[in-house]
Amino acid sequence: MGGVPFYEPGEGGLDASRGLLNPVENVSWNYSNQTLLRLGLSLPTEAQWEYAARAGTSTPWWTGDVAASLADAENVADASARAAGTDWVETEDWDDGHHVHAPIAAFRPNPFGLHDVLGNVSEWCLDRWGSFELPTRPGDGYRLVEGVLACVLRGGCFDSPAIQAAVVERFSFTPDISNYCTGVRPARAVE
Numbered sequence: 001m002g003g004v005p006f007y008e009p010g011e012g013g014l015d016a017s018r019g020l021l022n023p024v025e026n027v028s029w030n031y032s033n034q035t036l037l038r039l040g041l042s043l044p045t046e047a048q049w050e051y052a053a054r055a056g057t058s059t060p061w062w063t064g065d066v067a068a069s070l071a072d073a074e075n076v077a078d079a080s081a082r083a084a085g086t087d088w089v090e091t092e093d094w095d096d097g098h099h100v101h102a103p104i105a106a107f108r109p110n111p112f113g114l115h116d117v118l119g120n121v122s123e124w125c126l127d128r129w130g131s132f133e134l135p136t137r138p139g140d141g142y143r144l145v146e147g148v149l150a151c152v153l154r155g156g157c158f159d160s161p162a163i164q165a166a167v168v169e170r171f172s173f174t175p176d177i178s179n180y181c182t183g184v185r186p187a188r189a190v191e
């Protein structure tokens with residue numbers, strides 16, 4: 001993949017300015033994993049991702065119990081998406097000012113100081129898709145899944161209504177898939 005991977009301008013109401021502070025998207029699990037390994041980083045496991053995203057909270061969103069608590073904290077499908085002409089089925093009433101992904105630190109961070117863990121772009125995890133009932137590896141919580149190709153994405157996307165950006169929400173794609181919602185948050189062991 002050459003250049004900076006962004007969606008194509010003009011795609012379905014998604015055209016907007018963006019710069020180097022915007023997150024990459026259109027990255028597959030394979031591309032993300034290979035790139036991070038080359039840099040001495042890794043994809044987070046689902047367990048690591050959720051620990052970081054929750055940041056000590058136990059509510060549906062780290063911002064609280066109600067969807068509207070996201071309004072000044074995370075970039076989800078909102079009134080600005082409707083105004084931009086997107087055809088997304090479900091959007092929130094409030095206007096968060098960003099109908100596509102927002103640059104880093106456009107919204108306040110979670111209690112761990114992490115920005116954009118929900119909404120904005122979805123984040124690949126190391127794990128293959130598997131039931132929460134399956135056992136996990138000691139140490140990093142990697143889920144021990146067999147015979148599954150699809151990999152997990154967490155956090156929702158800028159085109160997600162709040163409910164799909166809840167901390168517990170997850171979905172999956174095969175590792176070769178990429179689109180405007182597939183992004184990455186690098187992880188690194190604490191030394």
Ligand SMILES: [Ca+2]
Pocket residue numbers: 075076077078080081096097098099100158
């Ligand atoms: Ca938004």
